[in-house]
Amino acid sequence: IHPTGKLFVLSDGEGKHTTVELSEPLGEEISGVLEVVGRVTNQATIMCTSYVQFREDKSPFDLQLYNEALKIIHEFPEYFPFG
Amino acid sequence: QRIRSQNIVPCTVSQLLTAEQVDETFRIRDVEISQVTIMGIIRHAEKAPTNILYKVDDMTAAPMDVRQWVDTDEAGGENVVVPPGTYVKVAGHLRSFQNKKSLVAFKIMPLENMNEFTTHILEIVNAHMILRKNLMSASRVPQSFSSADVGGYGGGGSLPVNGLTAHQSQVLNLIKNCPVPEGMSLQELKVQLHNMSMSTIKQAVEFLSSEGHIYSTVDDDHYKSTDAE
Numbered sequence: 001i002h003p004t005g006k007l008f009v010l011s012d013g014e015g016k017h018t019t020v021e022l023s024e025p026l027g028e029e030i031s032g033v034l035e036v037v038g039r040v041t042n043q044a045t046i047m048c049t050s051y052v053q054f055r056e057d058k059s060p061f062d063l064q065l066y067n068e069a070l071k072i073i074h075e076f077p078e079y080f081p082f083g
Numbered sequence: 084q085r086i087r088s089q090n091i092v093p094c095t096v097s098q099l100l101t102a103e104q105v106d107e108t109f110r111i112r113d114v115e116i117s118q119v120t121i122m123g124i125i126r127h128a129e130k131a132p133t134n135i136l137y138k139v140d141d142m143t144a145a146p147m148d149v150r151q152w153v154d155t156d157e158a159g160g161e162n163v164v165v166p167p168g169t170y171v172k173v174a175g176h177l178r179s180f181q182n183k184k185s186l187v188a189f190k191i192m193p194l195e196n197m198n199e200f201t202t203h204i205l206e207i208v209n210a211h212m213i214l215r216k217n218l219m220s221a222s223r224v225p226q227s228f229s230s231a232d233v234g235g236y237g238g239g240g241s242l243p244v245n246g247l248t249a250h251q252s253q254v255l256n257l258i259k260n261c262p263v264p265e266g267m268s269l270q271e272l273k274v275q276l277h278n279m280s281m282s283t284i285k286q287a288v289e290f291l292s293s294e295g296h297i298y299s300t301v302d303d304d305h306y307k308s309t310d311a312e
Contacts, residue, residue: 033197037142052124052168059196066201073204075278078112079211080204081097082143 001026010034013067019045033061091118091174092214093206097143099177100184109177114214120174121147121186122194122203125167135164137191139173148185149173170194172203216249247291250279254287258297259308266300266307 001008005025011017020036030053038048054061073080094111102109102116109116123141134153138146165171175188194200247255257275261267272284288306291297297306 052170054170054197055195056197059198061197062201065198069201069205073208075280076208076212077278079208079215080095080143081101 001030010036013063013065013070020048020051021045022048032056033063090210090214091120092116092210093203094119094121094211095143095207096121096123096139096141096145096147098207098211099147099186100144102177102184104179109179111211112215113218114211117176118174119177119186120172120203121149122170122172122200123147124170125165128164128167130164137165137171137188139171139186148183149175149188149191150185151188151191165191165193170197170200172199212249248287250283251287251290253279254284255291255296255308258291258306259310261307264300266297266305269304 006022008020008022008026008030009017010020020038021041030051033054033056034051035054036046036048036051038046038050041047092114094116098111099119099121102111104110121139121141123139123146125137126140126146127138129136132153135151137149137151139149140146170193172190172192172194173186173188174190175186178185178187253276254272257272258267261271269281269284269288272288273279273281276284288297292299292306295309297308299305300307
């Protein structure tokens with residue numbers, strides 16, 4: 001997380017990194033797995049409109065498995081339509 | 084021939100919104116659905132005397148209205164409002180009123196393990212694929228499925244039909260219909276089958292070739308069908 005609190009870096013299930021920008025600095029401490037909803041900018045960052053922290057109090061979230069699942073659902077848009 | 088769904092089918096909100104209604108029944112791409120499960124995040128919760136109206140967002144479409152009836156006789160307990168920002172699993176019936184779709188939930192459960200979300204999205208693809216395949220093959224001469232394939236949503240990937248999986252059938256049909264003398268190239272297959280990865284196409288080609296459905300022509304990248312069309 002950047003010192004200004006307006007930027008943080010996420011890494012996904014494949015270890016790839018992406019920068020997330022916020023319009024307002026973070027109002028809280030965040031850690032762990034986050035789901036960010038936002039728009040991709042032309043600098044290949046994400047302009048965040050909202051985020052939610054996944055609960056991992058009972059079990060850790062398997063991010064790699066989730067990544068694999070995403071690839072599968074994108075292979076079958078007829079069974080998993082978007083919009 | 085219709086397959087009446089007595090199952091509870093996992094769905095995306097986008098699928099529910101595009102479901103067609105014929106009289107009392109709903110269909111998603113010909114598969115009849117009634118009881119469904121969705122998984123998403125609560126964006127809004129409104130408590131009324133007889134019901135709680137939630138808006139549940141699974142990111143495939145706009146948040147869906149989910150209504151949960153409150154048992155006015157029971158004290159507290161059962162009907163605590165789930166706060167916005169919580170991921171939940173909803174089981175309920177699909178309804179449509181004045182062309183607007185909604186769900187009437189019989190169960191709303193906050194997710195305790197987010198890995199359930201990963202399972203849910205895979206189950207959606209699997210369930211819809213299998214239900215649709217069952218629908219298609221029900222109108223054909225019965226195939227010889229091994230007992231492990233029939234019933235339930237077990238196993239990964241496609242169900243074999245005619246001894247070939249969906250991927251293999253698609254690849255074979257394209258090769259069969261190719262008019263060019265040197266046959267269909269792998270590159271051309273990839274262009275036509277943009278949903279399929281190159282490795283999936285290559286696997287299908289290898290299988291078809293070993294079974295004798297196709298043969299290579301000018302090189303290992305070009306194939307023709309052994310069925311003279």
